[in-house]
Amino acid sequence: xxxxxxxxxxxxxxxxxxxxxxxxxxxxxxxxxxxxxxxxxxxxxxxxxxxxxxxxxxxxxxxxxxxxxxxxxxxxxxxxxxxxxxxxxxxxxxxxxxxxxxxxxxxxxxxxxxxxxxxxxxxxxxxxxxxxxxxxxxxxxxxxxxxxxxxxxxxxxxxxxxxxxxxxxxxxxxxxxxxxxxxxxxxxxxxxxxxxxxxxxxxxxxxxxxxxxxxxxxxxxxxxxxxxxxxxxxxxxxxxxxx
Numbered sequence: 001x002x003x004x005x006x007x008x009x010x011x012x013x014x015x016x017x018x019x020x021x022x023x024x025x026x027x028x029x030x031x032x033x034x035x036x037x038x039x040x041x042x043x044x045x046x047x048x049x050x051x052x053x054x055x056x057x058x059x060x061x062x063x064x065x066x067x068x069x070x071x072x073x074x075x076x077x078x079x080x081x082x083x084x085x086x087x088x089x090x091x092x093x094x095x096x097x098x099x100x101x102x103x104x105x106x107x108x109x110x111x112x113x114x115x116x117x118x119x120x121x122x123x124x125x126x127x128x129x130x131x132x133x134x135x136x137x138x139x140x141x142x143x144x145x146x147x148x149x150x151x152x153x154x155x156x157x158x159x160x161x162x163x164x165x166x167x168x169x170x171x172x173x174x175x176x177x178x179x180x181x182x183x184x185x186x187x188x189x190x191x192x193x194x195x196x197x198x199x200x201x202x203x204x205x206x207x208x209x210x211x212x213x214x215x216x217x218x219x220x221x222x223x224x225x226x227x228x229x230x231x232x233x234x235x236x237x238x239x240x241x242x243x
Contacts, residue, residue, distance in 0.1 A: 004224040006056055013234035015187030017061040018054065018226070019202050019209065022047065024193030024217030031217075037081045042219035044089055048096075053223020054134060055100065057230060061135040061184055063107065065201050069143030072112065083114045086140055090120040094127060101133030107179045108142035109150070137180060144203040151177035178204060185209070188233045190226070192218045210236045 025039030032038070047064060054062055066086055072079060090104075097104060106121035121138060154177045158164045164173065175181055186202055186209040194215035198206065212229040214221075 004227065006053075007227055007231050009057070009230060009234045011058060014058045015210075015230060015233055016059065017063070017184040017186050017205075018059050018188045018190055018230075019063040019065075019186040019206060020050070021065045021189075021191040021199055021201055022218045022221075023191055023195055023199075025219060027193065028217040028219045036078060037085075039217075039219055040082065040085055046219055046221040048093065049222040050226050051097075051102065051134065051136065052100075053226045055102075056223070057227060059134065059226075059230075061137065063137040063139055063183070063186070063202060063205075065139050065142065065199070067108075067140045067142070068200060069109065069141060069146050070200065083117055086138075087114065087117045087120050090117075090124050090138065094120075094124045097124070097136065098128050098131065101131045102128060103131040103133075103135045104128045105135060105137050105180055105183075107137045107139045107147075107183070109146055110141075113141045137183060139201070142179070142201070144198075144200045147179050148204060150179075175204070188212060188229060190214065190229050192216055192221050192225070208238070208240050210238065 022043055025043045026036040027039070028042065029036050029039030051062060067082055071082065074082075094104070104121070104124040104127075106118075106125060110118055117140065121140065124138075151174060155164065155169065155174060159166045159169075183205060186206040189198065189202075189206050189209040189211045191198075191211075191213050194213065196213050198211075210233050212232050214225060214229060216225060
């Protein structure tokens with residue numbers, strides 16, 4: 001980890017929920033003449049250093065984009081690796097996260113996802129359900145548009161059954177049909193690798209997020225990267241539509 005003291009930031013200026021697009025694993029590996037899989041492996045340490053740094057500075061929730069609904073378009077070999085890698089990371093880190101007081105929640109579609117990955121995610125959810133230090137949303141087989149479509153479909157079925165009145169549907173009611181209704185709105189949306197897009201990640205929850213795009217490949221990220229982003233966030237004027 002780079003030597004940098006944790007910045008002193010007032011508690012009210014710390015984002016409660018940080019969404020992270022962990023981008024740049026493939027490019028990091030390519031620069032070193034390594035297979036793309038080596039970049040994903042190096043990214044594991046980056047994520048867990050960021051989690052530790054988030055706990056230190058007072059962040060309460062992190063959403064990590066581990067595998068998107070669009071990632072199925074990658075080569076079969078890379079998809080196979082990522083499925084096994086996500087499963088093994090959760091299994092390998094589960095007890096460590098539990099000891100740190102991290103609550104793990106899975107966000108994403110079960111369709112197409114390996115049953116062994118689902119089993120590990122569900123076991124981690126059960127083990128860590130009562131932890132309160134930090135919530136880690138593992139977004140595996142997640143897509144923002146898919147989440148909204150799935151929520152709209154479930155709501156439509158409840159309207160048809162008479163459980164919900166169509167005329168009384170509000171944003172609050174609709175949000176109850178999202179993958180994780182308890183998820184806070186995103187305060188800080190952080191993306192590594194210098195790319196300037198959201199890639200279909202948490203669109204509903206990020207409508208008033210502050211965006212920070214950092215020109216560092218994900219395996220080179222650590223807690224100091226997070227702290228620098230939070231420093232930038234702390235200087236933003238968040239008005240939420242007000243003057």
